[in-house]
Amino acid sequence: MDAISITVNGRQHSVEVSPDTPLLWVLRDTLGLTGTKFGCGIALCGACTVHINGEATRSCVTRISAVAGRNVTTIEGLSPDGTHPAQVAWLDEQVAQCGYCQAGMLMTTAALLAKNPSPSDSDIDDALGTHICRCGTYQRIRRAIHQAAEKQTVAKPANGGAR
Amino acid sequence: MTTKSNAASATSFSRRHFLKTSAAASASLVIGFYFPARAASESEAVANFAPNAFVEISPNGEIRLWVTRSEMGQGVRTSMIMILAEELDVPMSGAKIEQANFDPKYGDMTTGGSASVRSSWDPLRKAGAGARDMLVTAAAATWKVPKEECTTDGTGFVEHEKTKQRVGYGDLASKAAALPVPKDPPLKDPKDYRLVGKKTNRVDGAHIVIGEAHYGIDTKVPGMLYAVVERPPVPGGRVKSFDASKALEMTGVHKIFEVQPVEMSSLFGEDRAPNSGHQHYLWGGVAVVADSTWHAIAARRALKVEWNDGPGATESTASHRADCATMLKGTGKELKKIGDPEAALSTAAKIIEAEYELPFVAHATMEPPNCTASFSNGKCEVWAPTQNANGLAANLASVLGIPASALTIHVTLIGGGFGRRLNIDYGVEAALVSRAAEAPVKVTWTREDDIRHDYYRPMSCHKMRAGLDAQNRVTSWTHHIAAPGTDTTYLGGEIPDIGGTEIAGTGLPNGTVPNYHLQQSFLRTSLLRGYWRSVDMYWNHFALQTFMDEIAHATGKDPLALRLELIAVKEKASGESDNEGDAPVDVARLKHVLELAAEKSGWGTSLPAGRGRGIAGLYGFGSYLAHVAEVTVAKDGSVHVDRMVTVVDCGQVINPDMVAAQVEGGVAFGLTAALYSDIVIDKGRVQQSNFNNYPMLRIQDMPRVEVHIVPSHEAPGGMGEPSVPSVGPAVGNAIFAATGKRLRRLPLQTQELAQS
Numbered sequence: 001m002d003a004i005s006i007t008v009n010g011r012q013h014s015v016e017v018s019p020d021t022p023l024l025w026v027l028r029d030t031l032g033l034t035g036t037k038f039g040c041g042i043a044l045c046g047a048c049t050v051h052i053n054g055e056a057t058r059s060c061v062t063r064i065s066a067v068a069g070r071n072v073t074t075i076e077g078l079s080p081d082g083t084h085p086a087q088v089a090w091l092d093e094q095v096a097q098c099g100y101c102q103a104g105m106l107m108t109t110a111a112l113l114a115k116n117p118s119p120s121d122s123d124i125d126d127a128l129g130t131h132i133c134r135c136g137t138y139q140r141i142r143r144a145i146h147q148a149a150e151k152q153t154v155a156k157p158a159n160g161g162a163r
Numbered sequence: 164m165t166t167k168s169n170a171a172s173a174t175s176f177s178r179r180h181f182l183k184t185s186a187a188a189s190a191s192l193v194i195g196f197y198f199p200a201r202a203a204s205e206s207e208a209v210a211n212f213a214p215n216a217f218v219e220i221s222p223n224g225e226i227r228l229w230v231t232r233s234e235m236g237q238g239v240r241t242s243m244i245m246i247l248a249e250e251l252d253v254p255m256s257g258a259k260i261e262q263a264n265f266d267p268k269y270g271d272m273t274t275g276g277s278a279s280v281r282s283s284w285d286p287l288r289k290a291g292a293g294a295r296d297m298l299v300t301a302a303a304a305t306w307k308v309p310k311e312e313c314t315t316d317g318t319g320f321v322e323h324e325k326t327k328q329r330v331g332y333g334d335l336a337s338k339a340a341a342l343p344v345p346k347d348p349p350l351k352d353p354k355d356y357r358l359v360g361k362k363t364n365r366v367d368g369a370h371i372v373i374g375e376a377h378y379g380i381d382t383k384v385p386g387m388l389y390a391v392v393e394r395p396p397v398p399g400g401r402v403k404s405f406d407a408s409k410a411l412e413m414t415g416v417h418k419i420f421e422v423q424p425v426e427m428s429s430l431f432g433e434d435r436a437p438n439s440g441h442q443h444y445l446w447g448g449v450a451v452v453a454d455s456t457w458h459a460i461a462a463r464r465a466l467k468v469e470w471n472d473g474p475g476a477t478e479s480t481a482s483h484r485a486d487c488a489t490m491l492k493g494t495g496k497e498l499k500k501i502g503d504p505e506a507a508l509s510t511a512a513k514i515i516e517a518e519y520e521l522p523f524v525a526h527a528t529m530e531p532p533n534c535t536a537s538f539s540n541g542k543c544e545v546w547a548p549t550q551n552a553n554g555l556a557a558n559l560a561s562v563l564g565i566p567a568s569a570l571t572i573h574v575t576l577i578g579g580g581f582g583r584r585l586n587i588d589y590g591v592e593a594a595l596v597s598r599a600a601e602a603p604v605k606v607t608w609t610r611e612d613d614i615r616h617d618y619y620r621p622m623s624c625h626k627m628r629a630g631l632d633a634q635n636r637v638t639s640w641t642h643h644i645a646a647p648g649t650d651t652t653y654l655g656g657e658i659p660d661i662g663g664t665e666i667a668g669t670g671l672p673n674g675t676v677p678n679y680h681l682q683q684s685f686l687r688t689s690l691l692r693g694y695w696r697s698v699d700m701y702w703n704h705f706a707l708q709t710f711m712d713e714i715a716h717a718t719g720k721d722p723l724a725l726r727l728e729l730i731a732v733k734e735k736a737s738g739e740s741d742n743e744g745d746a747p748v749d750v751a752r753l754k755h756v757l758e759l760a761a762e763k764s765g766w767g768t769s770l771p772a773g774r775g776r777g778i779a780g781l782y783g784f785g786s787y788l789a790h791v792a793e794v795t796v797a798k799d800g801s802v803h804v805d806r807m808v809t810v811v812d813c814g815q816v817i818n819p820d821m822v823a824a825q826v827e828g829g830v831a832f833g834l835t836a837a838l839y840s841d842i843v844i845d846k847g848r849v850q851q852s853n854f855n856n857y858p859m860l861r862i863q864d865m866p867r868v869e870v871h872i873v874p875s876h877e878a879p880g881g882m883g884e885p886s887v888p889s890v891g892p893a894v895g896n897a898i899f900a901a902t903g904k905r906l907r908r909l910p911l912q913t914q915e916l917a918q919s
Contacts (some may be wrong), residue, residue: 001414017455018414025457029389034381035374037578038456039529041608044854075374087372094364094820097828098236099371100578102527112165125863132854134237134529134579136831137824138865141680 006067008033009077019065024048026064027074035075035103039132046131047106050074056111056127075103078110086110089148097135105131109145118149180583208608212336214297214344215269215290217247224333226251226258226319233274233550234367235580236828238821241366242280243287245817249358250291250351252315253332260366265572267551272574273431274550275585275694277784277881280768281818284879292348294339301338302330317357339700349815353815353876357416362616362820367576379548379575380607382535387603388417390596391463394448394616397847399473399691404448410465415458419466420599422447427591428561430554430653439655442691445562452600454732456607475689476847483844484520486686487645491518492566495682504630507639511630511912515717518626520908522559523619524696525857531613534593537603542569543594548577550584559594582694586618594608614857615849618693619842621647622686625706630678633654635718637729640766647686675729689847697834697887699736700783701834705909708779708892712899723761746878748782755873756780756789756810763871764791764808770901773797774805777896779889786813787873787879790830792866792893796901800917802892804834804866805818807844809886811870814877823854823870825882830868833890835860841910 003014006023015030022041027033027050036059039047039100041087043058044126050059051073080085096102105128112119112127124145135143215420219227228247234240234319244260271794295315302321303310306328312730315325321331340470345883353359370376395401407419428433449468453459508514535546543563552574556667577584591743608616623646630639648656695701715725730750757780760768766776773796782788793806809826816822839858843850891909899905902916 018458018461019255021455021457022460025455028381029455032383033374034377034383037378038380038531038607040854041460042610042853042855043565043860045529075372078373082369082373090372091368092362093366095822096236096365096368096371097238097824098577098579099367099376099531102371103374106372106901128862129861130861131480132529132859134527134581134832136828136860136865138831138862139827139868140824141862 004064006064006072007070008072008112009074013093014083015064017048017064019063021064023062023064023067024059024071025049033074033076037100037103038130039101039104044130044132045101046104046108047101049107049131051107054111054114056108075107078106084110084150085151086113086144089144089151092147093140093144093146095137095140097137101131101133105133105141109148111147112145117153119145176864178461187700210337210340210430212294212297212345214294214339217287217290218251220234220294221334222333222336224319224331226253226332227261227268228258228263229263231263231269231272233552233574233577233580233584235271235274235577235584237279237825238365238818239274241282241363242817242821244366245358245363246280246284246287246552248697249356250288252317252710253319254359255316255363255366257319260576262576263849264574265556265570267567272552273554273585274469274580275582277883277885280879281785281881282354288350289348292350294343295823296345297339297342298332300342303336304343305330305338307393307716307805309429334881335579338781360816360819363818363820368667373465376576378532378578379532379535380530380578381544382394382546382575383911384535384537384546384603384607387535387605388452388454388457390450390452390600390604390606391456391459391609391612392450392592392596392606393463393466393468394612395446395470396615397472397475398691399442399446399475401471401473402447402449403469403471405469406467407449410451410462412459412523413462413465415454416451416462417454419462421451422450422592422595422599425562425591425595427558429585430551430585430587432554432557435653435654441651441653441655442689445588445595450599450606452596452604456605459874461912472847473689478688478690478847479845480522480843483622483686483688484624487520487622489850490645490684490686491626491643492754493625493684493908495645495684496844497680497682497915499679499681504639504640504641504678504680507678508628508630508641511638512633513631513635513717515629515631515714517710517713517907518624518625520624521622521702521705521708522840523622523690523844524695524836524840525617525619525842525851526581526583527614527857527859528579528581528583531610532583532589532608533606534590535603535605536590536593536597538563538594541565542745543597544571544573544591545594546573546575547590548575548584549587549590550577550580550582551587552612553742554585555587555590560798562591563594563598571810581696582698583617585694590630610854611852614851614853618652618691620701621649621692623702625702627706627710627826627879628757629710629714631714633716635720637676637714640676641680643684644683644706645684645686646702647688647690647692649692651736652692668890690844696829697783697884700781700884700888701833701836701891704781704888705780705891706894708889712777712892712896716899721767723766725726726757726778726780729755746785752787752812753780753782756787756812759871760789760791760808760810763810763869764793766791773901775900775901775902777893777895777898777900781885781889781891783888784883785878786885787881788810788812788889790889790893792890794894794897794901796898796916798918800913800915801895802838802898802911802916806889807866807868807893809868809870810873811882811886812873812875813880813882813885816872817879819872822872822882826870826886827868829884829886830890831860831865833887834866834894837891837894837909837911838913839910853862
């Protein structure tokens, strides 16, 4: 069992686990970053979604050996102070019920907004359509994404400002 | 309280019976919850003011309020604290909100039956108001002014306007602690509410969006190991032998051992007869304990277990369906009879008959079952995502053979409950694994473990008949249910015991038709059954409200008009409760939600081809609720629910945004069951395993849910469950309106709608 070096939320860690261990369990059991959730183990529900080099990725089916040398961002590192436009909109729309799936929803939303600053309803369906919320918060998620997109556009003008 | 004579025998108890008892006991519970303030006996110079189990104010002004039910997304941490804070007259932000560990001093901590707010409304108001009253008394005595002239300002201060004096609750704590606790403190007039009835943000929200909300599965304690358990593929099966040689060589594995089957006590502390035939056992299995969850999962794959399957191995969905069909041809146990339904049918001008069927379904909470336990030196500490702390305590004590005083139960935040976590199997299992591993252990269930080893919402088959006279009035109504029991899992017995939780939702038109017959046959199965969000109301309402629609169409009546005609027979408050222990149905409120749902949805206006509307409404869990579903059926038969208009009258609303959230969630939950959920059995084995073959509703299939709340100051009704049961029939009825085809089996067999 060799040490594997990974970067999570800007911090480097050296972990000793079997190389087939999914990133999810390294985050949760080894690093104590429990914001990333276990839901299905086979990439069907999205609760475990993190960013790897900015791409929304299912950590439950991503071997730790494949993450070596890459940048992982989890819900704990999405923003320094919980003020990512999606996090703000999530609270504003009171999206969460039990909240268990919401870290994954937020991570996919953040990746979506980074690529597509004003997603349509069908863009939202495409991006979030592989996630599951058993509490049925979907219509608030949709509203929150639209709201976050608006906030983000106001904060960062599309033309990058006057320059 | 109820006239339902056959609902439960004198010796049998049920979830509903239990809830009824706790609801009825709520008045005396208040007194039970009050205990003498500590300072009164301890004569400390500086004492905290803790007049009851829910409120504590320290001299430095810190206010701590305890939540004694389990938070699983329904918002109890917010709504219960709103009620307490309202009467204590402090802002939500000014209080520290604490989740209570299991403690008998809190009384009933069970979180089910949509009962938390309903049964806490009076005790919590009195707890808050009593504390406030004592603080005001203490201030008045300090200032030597009449108590009646003192007020609280909503921010934790007592004021006396005449003398312009003002003092914080903290400064009054010691003095208030020495005062007697008032038995009947004055409660606020609803018009003075600052919190109750107003949109209030969820107290866990900010933690959830940054990943800092800690659920049971996030528990980590010093020295903790991680485990998974291989359980028998057929319920009731036992380990014959196992070979752990390969698994023990895997990375990080500590120990592999058999978990012996154990008999568990009943779920809610009810008595049960010896040899009752109950199925409340932990079937056992083989535990794999490792240094991480993954290492345990990986090692389990290398484990070889031979099983003795037991008698359940001969069962299949086909055999269950055949058994139900046979039973529905005969007669069942009579649960209720009014008039002479057979005679009325024999002279009816027209008879309408239909059969309906619902499958076994699983809960599939997003946070899978899990529990962390630490057993050592005859003591056991557990961190449990449980809806049933009382039942878990009783079962841990009996299975481990230790007194309740040797238990510490931390009730964690829960990632979805829906009734699954009323069961205490996974908690008892974790304690046994910890004891055998001689270490603190977190046992995690994979999704496959969860789907295959649930306490399933039972399947049910329904035969309905209605006799109509020459004027198309319904003169007789018969309903024969074939189903296994739910309570029977825990208590044993057959029909005499299962009536209690199998017939809710048969209330109307029961009592509105002159000749009525309700009977039930018992389906034997080794599959464990449990309470699933809305329980029997779901299956009975699917049959009942679809059948009402069938009668309407067969007689050329509007489905709304037929409902109003049927319920118009009953006078206000003369009817039965759909749910034992609830107040009798108030038909005026039921009529109002149906009519308002029709109005808000544009009922009766035309829709393009391929689209249709369906209506269904009910009284349950103390609330009145009606749905109008609007669906589009494509040529290939696929169904999309476009819109759900819901009107709810749940009495006094605590937090309107959470009422709306519970409706949205209930619609998604009910729709998942209506469209997808189907646990299929073959050779005794559950064939589904994960979200690929046990799908859930996703964002693209979520209808637009429009919620309308009827303003009311009636006693609060429950909101966790009543939005669920009418979803299936509303959608099925809408499909009929769109296509003229009637689907009578859940999940709705939409392939039958494809146009050739």
